[in-house]
Amino acid sequence: MAEILPLNEAIAAVVHDGDTVALEGFTHLIPNAAGHELIRQGRKELTLVRMTPDLVCDQLIGVGAARKLVFSWGGNPGVGSLHRLRDAVEHGWPAPLELEEHSHAGMAAAYAAGAANLPFGMLRGYAGTDLVPHTRVARVACPFTGEELAAVPAIRPDVGIVHAQRADRRGNVQLWGISGVQKETVLASSRSLVTVEEVVDELDPRPGAIVVPCWAVDVVAPAPGGAHPSYAQGYYDRDNAFYVAWDEISRDRERFAEWVRRHVLETADTAGYRARLAETAGVVA
Amino acid sequence: MSPGYTADEMMAVAASRRLRDGMTCFVGIGLPSTAANLARRTHAPDCVLIYESGTIGAKPAHLPLSIGDGELAATADAVVSVPEIFSYWLQGGRIDVGFLGAAQIDRFANLNSTVIGEYDSPSVRLPGAGGAPEIAASCGETFVMLRQSPRTFVEKLDFRTTVGYGGGPGDRRALGFAGTGVTAVVTDLGLLEPDAETCELTLTTLHPGVRVDDVRAATGWELSVADNVATGEAPTPDELEVLRSLKTIEEDVAA
Numbered sequence: 001m002a003e004i005l006p007l008n009e010a011i012a013a014v015v016h017d018g019d020t021v022a023l024e025g026f027t028h029l030i031p032n033a034a035g036h037e038l039i040r041q042g043r044k045e046l047t048l049v050r051m052t053p054d055l056v057c058d059q060l061i062g063v064g065a066a067r068k069l070v071f072s073w074g075g076n077p078g079v080g081s082l083h084r085l086r087d088a089v090e091h092g093w094p095a096p097l098e099l100e101e102h103s104h105a106g107m108a109a110a111y112a113a114g115a116a117n118l119p120f121g122m123l124r125g126y127a128g129t130d131l132v133p134h135t136r137v138a139r140v141a142c143p144f145t146g147e148e149l150a151a152v153p154a155i156r157p158d159v160g161i162v163h164a165q166r167a168d169r170r171g172n173v174q175l176w177g178i179s180g181v182q183k184e185t186v187l188a189s190s191r192s193l194v195t196v197e198e199v200v201d202e203l204d205p206r207p208g209a210i211v212v213p214c215w216a217v218d219v220v221a222p223a224p225g226g227a228h229p230s231y232a233q234g235y236y237d238r239d240n241a242f243y244v245a246w247d248e249i250s251r252d253r254e255r256f257a258e259w260v261r262r263h264v265l266e267t268a269d270t271a272g273y274r275a276r277l278a279e280t281a282g283v284v285a
Numbered sequence: 286m287s288p289g290y291t292a293d294e295m296m297a298v299a300a301s302r303r304l305r306d307g308m309t310c311f312v313g314i315g316l317p318s319t320a321a322n323l324a325r326r327t328h329a330p331d332c333v334l335i336y337e338s339g340t341i342g343a344k345p346a347h348l349p350l351s352i353g354d355g356e357l358a359a360t361a362d363a364v365v366s367v368p369e370i371f372s373y374w375l376q377g378g379r380i381d382v383g384f385l386g387a388a389q390i391d392r393f394a395n396l397n398s399t400v401i402g403e404y405d406s407p408s409v410r411l412p413g414a415g416g417a418p419e420i421a422a423s424c425g426e427t428f429v430m431l432r433q434s435p436r437t438f439v440e441k442l443d444f445r446t447t448v449g450y451g452g453g454p455g456d457r458r459a460l461g462f463a464g465t466g467v468t469a470v471v472t473d474l475g476l477l478e479p480d481a482e483t484c485e486l487t488l489t490t491l492h493p494g495v496r497v498d499d500v501r502a503a504t505g506w507e508l509s510v511a512d513n514v515a516t517g518e519a520p521t522p523d524e525l526e527v528l529r530s531l532k533t534i535e536e537d538v539a540a
Contacts, residue, residue, distance in 0.1 A: 103418045108371045125418060128451050
């Protein structure tokens, strides 16, 4: 059975300085509340693993919590750059950031290999690109046909964190809509934390829903609204205006620091963050 | 004189016309998504739009801001995981056309979306590969959309993120790629297609009002020009009306 804890206790229990932490959710169900709690607790020297770093990693990188980023597409979707990520890579601010970058197909294969307890994932990919000398990829020959394929090392994070719609009181997790690599992340990680919109008595069946059983999850933490500005299908929509506003907020170091101070460091939890956002609505943009 | 439409609109219309009805299409965000949705709403209603978030057969009423907006999942025929979309569907050879953008392109349609400058100390860190390398390798063919200038159409890429034709004929086969490669590069000035023998991008069609010299001036290498360059048709009123009705959510937000 998974343990159900408040988010601050959950983060304290599962994430340590220096850990490799995968935070997944492909556009949908991004665990932003967990990212905020990592900032509040001052975690540092983290290796962040996330296919699309998005705002959650931009914020962690901007406060200097990350040493390394493993990723495959680092932009603000439909808007442009992640400015904190760029500042770290282009100017080493606030700290240098080591990069290990892949293609989406490569990272997806690496997560699937991690979940399957295999040492590497395999795909037709990377061939002929300049990614090859700059990342961890090798060629392997098929033992049956001799065909050359790309091998990527399995992703095996210390901690995997995802957000989902619901869990029951035993910690069985149910999520639906775009499911990204969330299941693979939980199964590939040594420890796992799932933040959820709500904990319910019983999970009624949903078309297309994935259930991750409670015995495969370590900790569940309620975090209503915890995907914002990403979304939780069936609960709230993606806050596209916030993604647009983030371009301005994150462009400037001091403005970013002020935003983090007011919305994350000065708030106690996800509810506090949401309340502060409501206060500053129209001001943040 | 203003033609009554923008260069981006001409680009979206020209790209959408390349899509044939019933095609399965792996769509990147931005201009490719605009063009693919325009095609689906005009001449190619059975075009299947597939986004890398795992949404197969998405039918959004508005252009999505991201490749994983809720509307894509809500209107899709099927929603699958990210490992599944890349392994079973893309690598599995189920996708007819991939639709990509990039920051730089060279004469053999290789693409850069990783860095401007040196990799270890870039002057501009771009988002990176995303799905592009494997989309361009595995789709039956690939369309590229890119505004044309000497900064984007370069003699030498700063970083080769995605292989078009590599160094020329035979390279794709040597690399084991299933798909034909880039068959169309749609720009704000016209259309470039690879030469059947050399694979070098060749100007074949101009948008209305554009001259060959304009395209030469916007190209960072000595541009190959077809013997009989055609002039494409301006957007029809119907195409423009549909295109403008597809406002992005971002534009709705700004409005």
